Amino acid sequence: MNDCLLCVDTTDCPILHRGPVFASHKFAGKSALCYEVASSILGGDICWINGGFPAGSHADVEIFRSCLVTYLEPFERVEADDGYIAEAPERVRCPKCVTVPQERKAMMSVVRSRHETINRRLKQWRILKTMFRHDITMHETAFTAVAVMTQIAISNGEPLFDVEYSDNFDVSDDENYADDDWESSDEASEASEEAGEESQEDSSESEEEASEESEEDSSEESVEEYSESD
Numbered sequence: 001m002n003d004c005l006l007c008v009d010t011t012d013c014p015i016l017h018r019g020p021v022f023a024s025h026k027f028a029g030k031s032a033l034c035y036e037v038a039s040s041i042l043g044g045d046i047c048w049i050n051g052g053f054p055a056g057s058h059a060d061v062e063i064f065r066s067c068l069v070t071y072l073e074p075f076e077r078v079e080a081d082d083g084y085i086a087e088a089p090e091r092v093r094c095p096k097c098v099t100v101p102q103e104r105k106a107m108m109s110v111v112r113s114r115h116e117t118i119n120r121r122l123k124q125w126r127i128l129k130t131m132f133r134h135d136i137t138m139h140e141t142a143f144t145a146v147a148v149m150t151q152i153a154i155s156n157g158e159p160l161f162d163v164e165y166s167d168n169f170d171v172s173d174d175e176n177y178a179d180d181d182w183e184s185s186d187e188a189s190e191a192s193e194e195a196g197e198e199s200q201e202d203s204s205e206s207e208e209e210a211s212e213e214s215e216e217d218s219s220e221e222s223v224e225e226y227s228e229s230d
Contacts, residue, residue, distance in 0.1 A: 007079040007115040024055035044160035
């Protein structure tokens with residue numbers, strides 16, 4: 001049973017200038033509204049949206065703490081990027097979390113990449129991609145409508161790519177990795193020893209051949225000198 005069921009991230013949508021409180025680092029300081037989106041890791045469905053928040057005054061982890069975290073089951077966590085590390089490892093699993101095994105990070109990266117696909121699909125709608133010029137109070141309704149239509153598309157012939165995911169990791173896995181490394185080390189040592197022995201044998205054979213050739217040359221020279229003296 002996975003204790004991470006959702007992947008969480010935020011996406012910013014540009015709006016008319018409204019001051020530093022709305023300044024988004026994703027848009028070089030221009031005003032934006034920030035929305036939190038969560039997707040099912042195994043199913044690839046949009047399961048949660050929350051916003052919009054002024055992009056300049058709400059960090060990702062603060063938005064997460066404000067609502068979604070209160071809906072998680074005991075011991076349930078979410079996959080997220082390192083912007084949520086303040087809630088790791090209790091509520092969040094992110095790449096820089098000290099409890100994340102190195103061999104799991106590639107799998108986690110694929111999950112987050114698949115979630116970014118959802119953000120890109122949301123931004124395919126011009127009302128979210130370009131500057132929103134209507135009453136700002138209407139933006140949340142527009143974002144919700146786009147999210148619903150995006151999910152309808154996912155459920156009806158336009159699914160996201162599949163991912164393989166398992167966050168179960170115990171000591172036996174560590175032991176298996178250690179055994180594999182130990183066996184590999186032993187095999188490498190044996191191969192090295194065999195190579196060393198073969199090298200020594202080759203070297204000995206070469207020395208013997210050189211010595212024999214030297215003796216033969218010396219004998220031939222001696223015979224020639226003896227013949228000339230005669």
